[in-house]
Amino acid sequence: MPHIALPEGLPGIRGAMAFRPETAKPLNELVEILLLGPSTLTPAERELIATYVSYLNDCHYCQSAHGAIAAAHLNGDEDLVKQVKADFHYAAISEKLKTLLVIAGKVQRGGKNVTAEDIADARSVGATDREIHDTVLIAAAFCMYNRYVDGLGTTQPQDEALYRERGKQVARDGYISVSKTYLPTEALAR
Template sequence: MALRPETAKPLNELAEALLHAPNSLPQGDRELIATYVSYLNDCYFCQTVHGSIAAACLNDDHELVKRVKVDFHGADISEKLKALLVIAAKVQKGGKQVSANDIEAAREQGATDMEIHDTVLIAAAFCMYNRYVDGLDTWQPRDEELYRQRGKKTAQEGYVSMSREYLPAKAPEVGAQS
C-alpha cells in the first residue's frame, strides 16, 4: 500500500469502517469473517494478520480462529456468526451464490439487515484485498509472533492509525513525479 498512498488511504478507511468502527456485530466476529474469506482465497498474509486481530479481540484465542477456518460449523461460535460465514463463503465464490434462503437463515439467527450487508461487504472487500496483496507478491513473513503483535496493536488502534506507520503524512499529488 505504501507505493500508492493516494489509494492506500481509502483502502485503510474502508477496512476501518468495516472492521474497527462501532457496529452491532462485534469486532472479533467481523475479523473472523475477513479471516475466513482470506483463508478461502488462500491469502496467507490476510488470513494470518486478520486471524491475529480476531484472536486479539477474542481473548487471544488463536485456536478458535484456526477452528473457524477449517470447520466453522464445529467451532464454538454463535449460530448467527455461522449463518453469516455461510453468506461470506458464498460471496467469496460469487455474489449471485447468496440465496434468499441464506439471508433468511441469518435473520432467523438474529442477524440484522445491516449485519448481513456488512458481511457481504467484508467478504467482497476481502476478495479485493486478497487479490491486491497476492497480485503484488507482497512480502509475507512466516513468523507468527510478528502477526500476533501487529494484530493486538491493530485491534486496539484501528487501521487508519496503524497506516500512519508506513504512509507519508501527506499523500503526493496524483500525477506528481518522484
Template sequence: MPHIALPEGLPGIRGAMAFRPETAKPLNELVEVLLHNPGTLSEGERELIATYVSYLNDCHYCQSIHGAIAAAHLNGDEELVRRVKADFQHAAIPDKLKALLVIVAKVQKGGRSVTTEDVAAARRLGATDHEIHDTVLIAAAFCMYNRYVDGLDTIQPHDEAMYRERGKAVAREGYVAISKTYLPAEPVAR
C-alpha cells in the first residue's frame, strides 16, 4: 500500500509521476535523453546500466521494467539481462560495458567511490568521456528514481508479462511519448 494516495492502476514510478505531473515532465525528459536518444552506447546497453543500478538498489519495479526494455532492445534476450544482474563479468557483453558497470556499482555506493583507475580502465577499453559521463549520470539518476519509487512504497507487481509488454512499448516509443498514456495534458491543481 503506497504511503500516499497515488492514482490506482499505475504501478511504480508511473503512479508517482501521475500524482505530480509537473515533476514528471523533467524526469521523463532526462531519462529520454539518457536512455532513448541516439548515442554511442546502444539503447540496450544504456538500459542494462539502468537495470543494473536498480538491481543493486533492490528496486523491483525499476530493475524489472528497465530489464524488460533492455531485453526488447536486445532481441528479446531476457537471459542476458538476468546474467548481467547476477554476474556481469561473465555475461556476453562487451568488455567496455563491463568496465562501465564497474563504475555504475561504485556510483551506487557513493560518487566518491569512483576512482581514476576505474575511469582509466573504461577508457582503455574504448569508453569515451561522453560515455563515462552518461554512465555516471544514468547510475546517479537511477539511484534517485529507485528511491522515489521505493520511498513512496509504490505498487510493484511481479507480473513478468506486464513488464515485458510495457518494456516493448517504451523501447519502441520512448519515455516522453509513452508518458502521455498516463499523464494528464495539463498539470492537476493540488
C-alpha cells in the first residue's frame, strides 16, 4: 500500500507521476532523451543499463518495466534480460556494453567508485565519451527513479504479463507519448 494517497490503478512511477504531473513532465522528458533519443547505444542497450541499475537497487517495478522494454527492443528476448541481471559477464552482449555495465554498477554504489581504469577499459573496447557520459547519467537517474518508486511505497504488480504489454507499448511509442494516457493534458502542455 502506498505511503501517500496515489491515484488508483497506476502502479509504480506512473502513480507517483500522476500525483504530481508538473514534476512528471521533466522526468519523462529526461528518460525519453536518455533511453530513446539519438545515441550510438541502441535503445535496448540503454534499457539494459536502466534495468541492471534497477535490479541492483532492488526496485521490482523499474527492473520489471525496463526489462520488459529492453526485451521488446530485443524482439522479445526476455532470457537475455535475465542473463544481464544475473551475471552480465556471461550474457550475449558486446564487450563494450559489459564495460559500461561495470561503470553503471559502480555509479549505483556511489559515483566516486568509478575509476580511471573503468573508463580506460570502456574506451579500449570502443566506448565513446558520449556513451560513457550517458551510462553514468542513466545509472544516476535510475537511482533517483528507483528511490522515487520505492520511497513512496508504490504499488508494484508481480504479474510479468502486465510489464510485458507495457514494455511493448513504450518501446513502440516512447515515454512521453505513453505518459499521455495518465497525465492531465494541461500538465503535458507545460
